[in-house]
Amino acid sequence: MSGRPNIGGIRETFAPWEDPTARPLVRFEGVSKAFGDTQAVNDVSLSIYEREFFALLGPSGCGKTTLMRMLAGFEQPDAGQVMLAGRDIAADPPHRRPVHMMFQSYALFPHLSVAQNIAFGLKRQGVARAEAAARVEEMLALVRLEGLGRRRPDQLSGGQRQRVALARALAPRPRILLLDEPMAALDKKLREETQFELMNLQQTLGLTFMIVTHDQDEAMVVADRIAVMRAGEIVQVGRPAEVYEAPADRYVAGFIGDVNLFEGRVATSEGGRVRLLSQDGPIEAEGAGPVGETAWIAVRPEKVAVHSEPQPGDNVLAGTILDYGYLGDWTTYLVEVAPGRTIRAARANATRTVVRPLGCGDAVWLSFEPASAVVLTR
Amino acid sequence: MRRARSGLAAILPGLWLAIFFAFPFLLVAKLSASDSALAIPPYTPRIDWSQGLAGVRAFFAALDGETYVRLTRDSLYVDAWLSSLRIAAIAAGLLLLVGYPIAYGVARCPPRLRQALVMAVILPFWTSFLIRIYAWIAILKPAGVLNGLLAAVGLPPVDILNTEAAVLLGLVYAYLPFMVLPLYAVLERQDESLIEAAQDLGCTPLQAFWRVTFPLSLPGAAAGALLCFIPMAGEFVIPDLLGGSETLMLGRVIWTEFFANRDWPAASAVAIVLLATLVIPILLFERQQAKVTR
Incomplete structure (x- = not known):
């Protein structure tokens, strides 16, 4: 890519989407979904690659959460295919998909301790008790909550709860981690710290993350690529710098910055x-x-x-x-x-x-x- | 300043409790420590005000726990006590089994339908309790509605009026809203994303119910069970109308002692024992609630 000017002044090396031989981990193919009269998602096609940090960005009601929930299995597409590692997973119920979600509300189980919350997915996978306990410790260390395993979720601060939710979704080693507005409930300072932590985590674990957010700054900071959505459609997909410096239309130009x-x-x-x-x-x-x-x-x-x-x-x-x-x-x-x-x-x-x-x-x-x-x- | 005001605010409920609970309770407690007598009213001692302070002293000296000793001696009271607790416990268990699916079903309905269904649960309260229980007599009597239906489909008749089964049926029928409403309250409040999270982490819908929905609904189940158990243990109307003479419950014993035997001290003592028995589950419930809210 020598002839092209370098957009944003940042040299990037990770770009599987530019490799025509690379096979996407997740592929949305002509996916549509309507709720009553509202077309939430309209003929969306999108590829997400292994080890990518992918952001779905748009205002509320643009269909980004619906798109993510279709990958998790909570919504069925009316048309089109959702594929994971080349296989159509439309028929798989949520509990059979190796896809885990971190919920916007965190959805921590209030009747279980932090450690039991994190072990929840491991138990369902049939991981042996000793191994599960070791994995829980590993996860607690990963999200810097060592020693808090016995606490109940309501004894934690908002930031700590957020990290428990993250650890719980990561513990069963999903093929792709879905983050639904993961930082919406945090204050600005904590949000910025968490953004960098998330990036670090994704890099060290070598996992694929998909984040849904309405916060353009957040998407710009964390994501390898951003898909900007409007009214159920994807307007532009590109690196943060591409979306910022070479917006596809006035909507993208105005939405980002x-x-x-x-x-x-x-x-x-x-x-x-x-x-x-x-x-x-x-x-x-x-x-x-x-x-x-x-x-x-x-x-x-x-x-x-x-x-x-x-x-x-x-x-x-x-x-x-x-x-x-x-x-x-x-x-x-x-x-x-x-x-x-x-x-x-x-x-x-x-x-x-x-x-x-x-x-x-x-x-x-x-x-x-x-x-x-x-x-x-x- | 603030403290003074909160103290003022406590006066009204305190007064209420004093007039309508503490005073009658002390009256009943005093009665239970008296002796029955052929007089009007049918008990001694009574305070002889003409004697002044000495009369009050003589009155307190004459109070004793003899009636309570009498209760433990007579197997009728002990049996009635045990039978009351047993019937109330079985009815509470049945109410849980019947009420839980109803509450769960209503809580999972679309919000607009929920309102109507909750209304439907409460609706029977708009007719007189007594009439509704009498209606059950008409249904259950040997030539009643139930046997008519059974005969129509070619089944043998059942004769359950005046049995414990009829009492249980009546209790479950009458107390169902008290079970459904607290259960519905916890189930409806439950964050749906918890179920989704459980499924996301590998639970089938049934596993998600048992591991998340059910344990989180236990406070509602406990509240409902207690709300039903306490009045059911002292229930009078239902066992009197639907239960035969062999259905022993404390409510009926109290009634018989008061009105048939004119043994006011015995009736009062039974009432006090019932109250003391029911305080235990209430305290347990309070402790559990405190643990949940902490």
Whole structure:
């Protein structure tokens, strides 16, 4: 892949989905599911590979949980196939699938101790008592809950309960671990720690994880690939950087991160560069688009530079600062470039002190490189 | 300030308990320590207020536990006591067997249907208890509805009115809502994802029931069993109407002592013994509940 620019500036080596000979561990083939009049999942095809950390991302009600529950066996697809290691598992009830789920509510058994919770799946598999006990200890160590095996779930903190749920789902060594909004109940700090722990765990155990989340940051951090869903359909599947830097359409661009959109007619599209006639003037971006038709150019706030003096060249917009937010590491500016039309720009606070700080009402000039913007046709 | 207010709040229920429980209880306890007499009212001693403090003292001196000793001597009382506990225990067991599937079924229904079904469980309470038990006489009597049905399908008639079987039937019928409702409350509250988690970890639906649903419903089963057992052990109407003369239960003994024998002290002593017996399961239940909520 030498000719391709490296998206996101991160070099990745794990990419079985780019290998045409690789066989997916999980394959959804034209899967649909309706609840009454609502089409929860609509003709979804998707492959998940061994050792992959795969995220299903979308707003609530987009069908991501239904898709996961079909893999666990709690929902039957109306149409299509769900395959695990090349075999259609549609007829298998949940208890026969080597797929385990970590529930959003954790669903810990309140009448059993932590150790009994973790041993629950092992017992059902018929693992010998001594071996099961050893595995429980191993799991407790893995999730850093040594010595808490005798506690009841209600004697644990939220974070500890979450780790018990994780250990319980991991103990029977599933082919794929399903995580349903696993961090929704944790506070921000704990959530970030847990995200890295999950990644570590997945790497060290060499397991396949599938996570369902509505939190784009979470999906970006943990996943090898993200499938962005909307209204039962998959809009885009790709690495976090691909989804962020090369969104498939305006929905994905807007759902993942902030974005400034310029709508207009494509004036020219040649030499890998598109010139769009927008209400804000001509805007250029790298890419290709249909000449004469409506298209959009999207640019992320952090790729928009803020200047105190007029700038030469293309993609320059003059405006005044309407509002700004100081976030510590970043400052975001809301700049009015025409009455009622604002552009978002973000600047890293690389130094502690600034000689001439910007404030509300200041006249500024915004600029961005055509290479930093993308052309969207949907 | 806060403490004072919570103290105030306790006054009303405290007063209620004092008037409607503690005072009658002490009255019955006093009666049970008296001796029966041919008088109106039919017991001694009574406080002779004209003697002042000496009269009160003489009154307390005349109270004794003789009636209780008499209860242990007469096998009728001991048998009735044992039989009451036995019948109430069997009925509670039958209620669990009948009530659990009903409660489980209702709890697994779609929410809108649940409301209607719970209503249906409570509905019989809208008619008089006595009338409903009389109706059972009409059903169970030798030429009653039951035997009519049996004859229609060519089966031999059964004669169960005035037997223990009829009493058990009546108890199960009358107390079913008290078993179903607490069971339903715990089953309905149960997080469905627990069942899914059990199945996800390798349980068949039946195993998931036995390992998760059932153990988690035990507090409801205990509550229902106690809620039924306690009044059933002292039940009077059902054994009186449906049970024959050989069905011995303490409720009837109390009635007979009071109204037929005019032996108020004996009746009161039996009532006190029954109460003391029933306090034990209540305390056990309290302890178990405390353990669950801890």
